[in-house]
Amino acid sequence: MHSTLTTDLSILYENLNETTSTNNENVVLIKTGAFNPIHRAHISNMIKTKEYLECVHGFRVIGGYLSPSHDQYVQAKLDEEFISGHHRIRMCEEAIKEANQQYWLSVDKAEIMAPQLISLLKVTLSLQMFINEMLKLKRPIRVIYVAGLDLFNDCHGMKGMQQSSWNGVAVVYRSGEQEDLIKSMHSLTSEKLYYVRDDSPDNQTEGLNQISSTQIRQMMKNEQSCEHLTYSSVLNYLKIISI
Known part of the structure; x- marks a missing residue:
């Protein structure tokens, strides 16, 4: 499913070359979603996850991908509010640039270009296989799926995403969502499940959880x-396509 036509690996090569040699494990993040449209919390959650995994677990995050969901899924879910995949890709690209995160974030087109709807697990494993086949490093790159706490709960803990030796799930706290499941599972599978929760009183991104x-x-x-919910470039693009 993944190929050089769907997935830009240049950010991975650049970050591998620019980083001094360490024993830190290389990690790539992936976040799927409708992105209909993309908003500030989508990118904020990727940034928070990167910072958490690097500071708390000692990983080296060399790249991250936003993977817009297949048109079949989004159209069935949103009906007349559905935005075509090529527009959602473009808005993700614009948001990444406006947020100044293009040095490590990119848009993955594999889901949208697939002939049919693909599960989250298959998307993640396909990306993992493609990256490792292309980079051929001595130590395989771990691909970690980034999920909001709401999605994690809806998917009953996303246990399938934690089965491979070289993947995992990073769950980002969302206010108003139950934490019983993530807390119980995190204590048992901490090597594959990471809970990104900022408990500091001066957390400036708390409001983004509600977007x-x-x-x-x-x-x-x-x-x-x-403007406080998404990026100016995204809003301008939405006006052009007149949803």
């Missing part, structure tokens, strides 16, 4: 300002 693409679409229909 949703649904909220943005509704506010745009009501001609309300959305």
Whole structure:
């Protein structure tokens, strides 16, 4: 499924070359989703996960991919509010640039270009296989799936994502979501399951946890300002395609 046509590996090569040799394990992040449209929390969660894995677990995150979901899934879910895949890809690219994260974040097109809907597990394992086949490092690169706490709960702990020796799941806290499952599983499978939760009182990104693409679409229909929810480049693009 993944190939050089769907996945840009240049950020991985560049970050591997620029980083001094260490014993830290190399990691790549992937986050799937409709991104209909992408918003600030999507990228914020990737940044928080990168910082957490590097500071707490000693990983070296050499890249991250936003993987917009297949049109079949998004259209069935959102009906007339569905935004075509090529537009969602473009908005993700614009958001990454505006957030100044293009040195490590990229958009993966494998899901959208697939002939049919692909599961989260297959997308992650396919990316992992492709990266390791292309880079051929002595130590395989671990691919970690980034999920919000809401998705983790809806998928009953995402146990399938933790079966491979070279992957895992990083769960980002979302206020209002139950923590019983993540806390019970985290204590048992801490080597494959990472809980990204900022408990500091001065956490400036807490408000981002409440953002949703649904909220943005509704506010745009009501001609309300959305600059605090997503990026100016995304809003400008949405106006051009006139959703």
